[in-house]
Amino acid sequence: MTSVSAFPTIRKHLPITGDINFKTPLAYQATRGAARAVNTAQMALAEAYINGLEVPDSVVRSMIHTSMPLLFQHCPGLLAPYQWVLNETDHIAEGSRELMKVQYDRPQAMLNQMLGDWEVIYPKYSMGLWERGAVDLEESQKHMIDQVIERLEIKDGDNILDFGCGWGCVPNYILSKFPNVRFTGLNLSHEQCEYMRQKMQDPKSYLSSGRFTLCEGDLNEVQFEEKFDKILSIGVFCHVGNMTNAFQKLASLLKGGGRVFIHIITARIPNNMSSGFTHKYIFPHGRYWNYDAVPNHNRDLKTINRWYLNGSNYHKTLTDWLHRFDASQETVKHLDYGMDYAKFRRIWRFYLLLLGTIFESCEGEYNGNGQYLLVHT
Template sequence: MESTNIFSDVQKHIPITGDMSSKSSIAYKTTRLMAGALNRSQMALAEAYIGGLEIPDAVFRSLLYASMPVLFKYCPSLLAPYEWVLRESDFLAESSQELMQVQYDLPQAMFNRMLGNWPVIYPKYSTGFWQHGATNLKESQMHMIDQVIERLGIEDGDHILDFGCGWGCVPNYIMSKFPNVRFTGLNLSHQQCEYMRQKMQDLESYLSSERFTLYEGDLSEAQFSEKFDKILSIGVFEHVGNLTHAFQKLASFLKSDGKVLIHIITVRIPNNMSSGFTHRYIFPHGRYWNHDAVPSHNRDLKTVERWYMNGINYHKTLTAWLERFDASQASVKTLDYGMDYARFRRIWRFYLLLLGTIFATCDGEYNGNGQYLMTHA
């Protein structure tokens, strides 16, 4: 016991290792400087790639396979390039309108090609679940939603709120399996809402039934006339800057005996993580919460069960997206991306290649997805 205390006391003075919240002032400042230097070097590589530097995919992946295990295992604090990554912000969400412009309001035809667009499985911008034998992207997304159904304990007749419902894939699939389930979708993206509104006019879509209601707006401003049996949120909390405020809001929408399932990219390192590249080009103010972050916020909602989904699942999903993205160039290159298409293509190739490889490093044991079942505290 005494040796453990001595080790902890010594470690707080050593930069880059262990928990940043316990560091001495000098060790903390030194670590932040080193994290900034690493981020600048990564951004230099990204900018070179975007500018036309040819790096074979195999070489790119080899660099990450060599470097990321060192960072995950021994230097995790270097993976937080900005100060805001390490703590909650004052706002429920940051840069939400900017996020819509640079990410979710891009041409729908491009997303359809990259993510897939089938009669029941609409584009879904989160991981598939491959560990139960899925052989393709569509099956992996169906298996992932089936897992959500089981873990949230969805029953026929439930009224469910889907916070950040994307293009309506999850509500559509679940309503196809439960004839009396009702859904309310809450989404800030106008482009995604327009997609769902078209489906709501399509008699072959389950979104066209009276069992689906769409609310376009922000969580902080949302109000509903009735409380929900279940709430689910898939792939949204990477964009939420304040878990405390978000859980307080969700709790206010939940029946006294209701359940919430949060699905989120998570990291099993002492601190939260982010990427300077994705912050600048893909997900403004996006962060990956530490695997213990959600359970540590138990004021309004408490975690009663949690699971870790190995990162190999997201690796396979992102690899499938990259293959589909590459295969669709001829049909999507004339769309309006708000910039030169060649530049857009290289930004997105770097993004899909970068994240797809990072999730596979360390056999997916450090960077994957967390699922949290919550009830009223």
């Protein structure tokens, strides 16, 4: 009879199950092969759906709810379809120009309809916080930013850098709360920057207050003359391939005694994860870092606090986006998507349905959002 103490030794020889980081070379390669097979199966379903296969949403959700508990709990190594997902890559941001074209520079009218576009809450392409009792998407996004304010301990008069500021929603909302806060927004997306430039000319927008500076550029290349009291980054680190270099850059921009707040999609599994479908169609080179990745990169910045936000929050956000996306078809179908609209619609429906259901699986305890508060080491 095999003793319990001998089981971990045996498991390192077994492919597929358990932590891939501790496998023998043979078991590791077998696990990588199985991951490629899983990815091939997922891509076959995705491509069939994109090309017109009619599959009810309930069937897709049922398939995901059946498979994800097995993968999260027992076979996490199968959630990394490519070798680069598991390790840092050479550049801070991988495929950033391609990402802008595929994802963030889509027709603004379509994105406004899907994400919401209100007086203070501009389109925001990240999780809304629902667990505080939000009744709709707009309120959930306010609650999420209020939580950022609390955890980053933003004070009136702070000079803040928003690394990857999207359409300026977070700066605009925080500027509305603090009359003496200054913001610099860094963004590579030309279309998002154009949206903010229009707001900077709108007297009703807090981006026009003179306290917001927009920098269109890449963290790989950007230089600032000043250092910041606080730095926040919401959602961007899913597109960052090298945390070590990114943290070195952010540390160089942070004042002594300053703080960095990072909000990312994360997985409470031993390794990072990704999806062949999202890599091809939605987030080129996107990866979801495991929950321990940020604290484990502590050369220039160190984590002093962290929080896990249950995946139900992002599930509700993505579900709301899907409903809004479906409801807007008649008004957005004539816009220029660079491809046949029917194909674009099915790509994005599958994306919203797939991710929304994955966040819901296992009651949100494995795939959710991580928040991290960091300071200089």
